Amino acid sequence: MNKSEPIHLKKLLRADLEKLTIGGQILEADGLGPKVFQLSSGLILKIFRQRRLFSSATFSPYAGRFIRNAQRLEATGIATVSPVQYFDLPEKRTTAVLYRPLPGITVAQLARDGKLEPAIIRDLAHFIRRLHQKGIYFRSLHIGNIVRTPEQRWGLIDVADMTFRRRALSRTLIERNFRQFKRHLDHFCAYYRCEFPWQKLREGYDAAGS
Structure with missing residues (x-):
């Protein structure tokens, strides 16, 4: 269908x-x-x-x-x-x-496998910025709900908790979304003892708008 x-x-x-x-x-x-x-x-x-x-x-x-x-x-x-x-x-x-389901591998799986190369992080940052520019506020935005498809596209799963706004998200909503993302990320990395280049993600996000 x-x-x-x-x-x-x-x-x-x-x-x-x-x-x-x-x-x-x-x-x-x-x-x-x-x-x-x-x-x-x-x-x-x-x-x-x-x-x-x-x-x-x-x-x-x-x-x-x-x-x-x-x-x-x-x-x-x-x-x-x-x-x-x-x-x-x-x-x-x-x-x-x-x-x-959406075919592909989650960012969480890539992180556990140590496959978060700089180009992937940069591409992920651009994808998140694209969501925000489109006015998509995904409260459950975290590495377990972002998928890299076999066609090298980014996609979203578990999408019940989401709103669509007519304009790009405000800075307040963007930072709130990132705080939610980071909170989940910290728990994930502590549990799986893995590293995530958080600063590179934020730098890539900011660079995408320049």
Whole structure:
């Protein structure tokens, strides 16, 4: 299915959910159960549970946001996942999205493998600046959600938490986005005992605008 086509909400009964996930691999789970499956078909099923009784997700479920954001990114020329189906699950305030994953390797994987060459960091900095110039504020922008595709393009995954603004991001929002990025990066590098050329990334970002 093309990402620009409307994807309508469909009821998914518990028996159908169990059938759909037979032979699949659980990629992520929490105290409430599995959150992300990789199905035998290669597709990904991501489950969104609304934890609070009243929140913005009451009126705009996370799975719906995920789909809309993927479609807007695609229309903007940013590589991302390809939504296939939008599900309403039997569990209260729970939705899901079935999608084709974005092929490639995350920046996190490149960092763990020691493959963050200067040219890649410079290219990554240009990509982040491109997002900001397009008015894309991705609250979950971090090295686990940025993908380098086999065609050497950059793309985004896990795109539910995102807003699109009419103008380029303000300096305040840019710095807030970088603080979020750096906070995740520090935890990641401490856990995996790897290095990331943070200063080079910021220098590359600034140079891209000169």
